[in-house]
Structures are given as C-alpha cells and as structure tokens.
Amino acid sequence: MAIDIQQIGKRFRFYTSIKELEMPQLLEMTGSSEEVLSNILCGKNYMLDELVGIVKNFHDLNTQWLIYGEGSMFKPMDENGACKDNHKGCLKKDKAAYLKQMQNMLIELDAAEVAKGHHADVDALKAKLEEYKANHPQE
Template identity: 40%
Template structure:
C-alpha cells in the first residue's frame, strides 16, 4: 500500500476538526513540536517515525485510518464522545464533515492520477525527442 502524505494530512485535519483542535493545541496534546505538527498537517515531508510518535499520543485515533484510510476514525465508538458522553457536534454536522473529507480525498486521488498521466506524457515526449 502506498502512503499518500496529502491523504494523511486530510484525515488528520478531519480529526482535528472533530476534536476542535488547532495545530498548536495538537502539538501540546501530543508533546510534539508545533513545526512538525504543521508539516504533517500540511502534507509536507516528514518521517514516518515522527508521524507514528504523534499518533501514539492520540489513543482514541485509529492510526490505520489516518495512514491507510482503513476502518473508522476512532478506535471505538465510546471514544468518539467527550467525557460527558455527548458528541461535541450533532450527527448532521459530522456527516457533512465526512462528506467534505471524502470529496477532498477524491480530489487528491484525481490530482495524483493526473500527475501520473503527466509524467507518462513527459516520458513519451522525451522518448520522441531522442529520435529527432
């Protein structure tokens, strides 16, 4: 399975929206440098060790979902609630956020496919120009 930094970024942003966290709050919560959290959230280059260390500090977050898109956002439905047992937002708001995330992930996948097509065309052009 290929790991896509943009998809990881989109999933982590979705988690942050649900938990109502900004980059600084997430860095404090995970005891991670804000600059590193910013890199991860923006989908910039970082090591998988850094990502895993951050995810380890978020016990309610399903790391397989963040990295591969497999399973649910949260490890169990109980952990999807605040201490009082109520969701921070209503179900419709969560569904709208999920729809936005799915659209964003779909857009990222389309961009990746377009980039692959561009790379193939560039390679073909290089091959053809060799014969000129």
C-alpha cells in the first residue's frame, strides 16, 4: 500500500485538532522545527524519519491509522480508560463546542479517503461523536 503524505497530513491535523494542540504546543512537545511540522500538517514534502520522530511523542496516536488510514485514530484503551501503553487519557478534553468542527473534519477526511480508495474507520468516529452529543446535550 502506498503512503500518501497529503492524507497523513489531513489525519495528523484532525488528530491535533481533537487534542486541541496548536503549533507552539506541538513545537514544545516534539522539539521539531516549525517548518517540518508545518510540512507534515500541510502534506508537503518531508522525510519519513521526521514524521516518525514527531509521532513518537503522541503515545495515544495509532500510527497505522495515521499512515494508512486503517483502524481507529487512538490506540486501544484498557478497562480503566488508559491507553494500552499506560498513558492516561487519550483525549485531552471532550468539549461539546468542538463536536460540529470535528464532524465537519470527519466528513472532509472521509471524502478524501473514499476518493483515494481507502476505507477508513471514520464511521466509528462519527458514532462516538454522536454518542457524546447524546450524552452531553448543550454543554
């Protein structure tokens, strides 16, 4: 399966939006340059080594999803709500204000995946957003 750096950029932007991470936080977390991070987020030319160096800082991010669009965005969680690699809290925050934005991003990501012939697990993410909306009305 070919690696599509534009799709990786879209998925990484989606992930950072859900985690509410802005460029200054990403720079601090990764120790990377703004140019490299910007290239990854925009799906421009970058080295795979640069991507690996950045992604290793996000313990809850499923790299199979990031690179190939397969599976869930987040690594599996255990019964205590911790990621299987013992990092607590895969999501930084759950905020109702972001639901609409996330739904729009899911639609965009889904359309891009379908256009590329990929079959991402976007429906599961949509279901989780709908479930959250149902359980947290008008927050």
